[in-house]
Amino acid sequence: MQYSMKYIFGFAAALCLICSVLISVANVGLRDRQEINKQLDKKKSVLQAACLIQAGEKTNRARIESLFENIRARVIDLSAGRVLDDVDSARFNEEDIPEQPAPANKAGIRTLRNQMLIYEVMDGDRISMFVLPIVGKGLWSTMYGFLALDADTKTIRGLTYYDQxxxxxxxxEVTNPKWTALWPGRVAYDENWHPAITVVKGSAGSVEEAPHEVDGLSGATIxxxxxMEMLRFWLGDDGFGPFLKQYRESGQA
Ligand SMILES: Cc1cc2nc3c(=O)[nH]c(=O)nc-3n(C[C@H](O)[C@H](O)[C@H](O)COP(=O)(O)O)c2cc1C
Incomplete structure (x- = not known):
């Protein structure tokens, strides 16, 4: 059977229209679910940074939510270095906070928001660990992750990247569990509380031999x-340094 050009184009246009309507409906209909999954993924990364779940471990929503019951999300004022008790962390959306130009840095960070969401891992009433968001430029991409610091504010408990x-x-290989396993126990600051963590070319040795150093990734020096630069930035005065200092000086560390 021969179809006219008009019929063929009409049919193709109608098919495109039906498909785009279906895709739009699916997209809108699944938006809530996508948001829930995004939040769940973020929680999973926080738990991974804190080594409460292992990379690659099979988890489900119930387990993530149950582990998260011991984690307190807090909004902090970055430059003042204090927790904003009046800001509800559950409703906090960092996109609502205006971006400001970042001070000169080696981490490729151009803008900063003065309010940020951090996590406190609780052991009863006391904080056992902080999980801090980190971001910075890699060779090809902006890398997003979490750094877990002990309540002593200097011992690294874990590092994870969830988007790079x-x-x-x-x-x-920043996400390779063999590499991330090298981080717990390393010491982020020197004795004067300057960020001292260093990613060296080659092998750094054990935590006892090289407390401030971690092996570089081979073939990926950049x-x-x-x-290293993003960790130093976020541990420094323009990052979480003031917050961690205030916590230490409050006598709780
Ligand atoms: C296709 C391609 C992809 C690369 N990807 C990365 C990368 O993701 N990260 C990185 O640091 N270097 C990457 N490199 C290597 C860098 O260009 C550079 O040579 C390297 O960082 C130097 O590390 P090395 O001194 O350990 O060899 C890549 C190179 C090529 C050719």
């Missing part, structure tokens, strides 16, 4: 350096 676009097998 470095080359798989090279910079992308990404390794980016990790």
């Amino acid at each position: 676009g470095e080359t798989p097998g090279l910079g992308g 990404t390794s350096r980016s990790v």
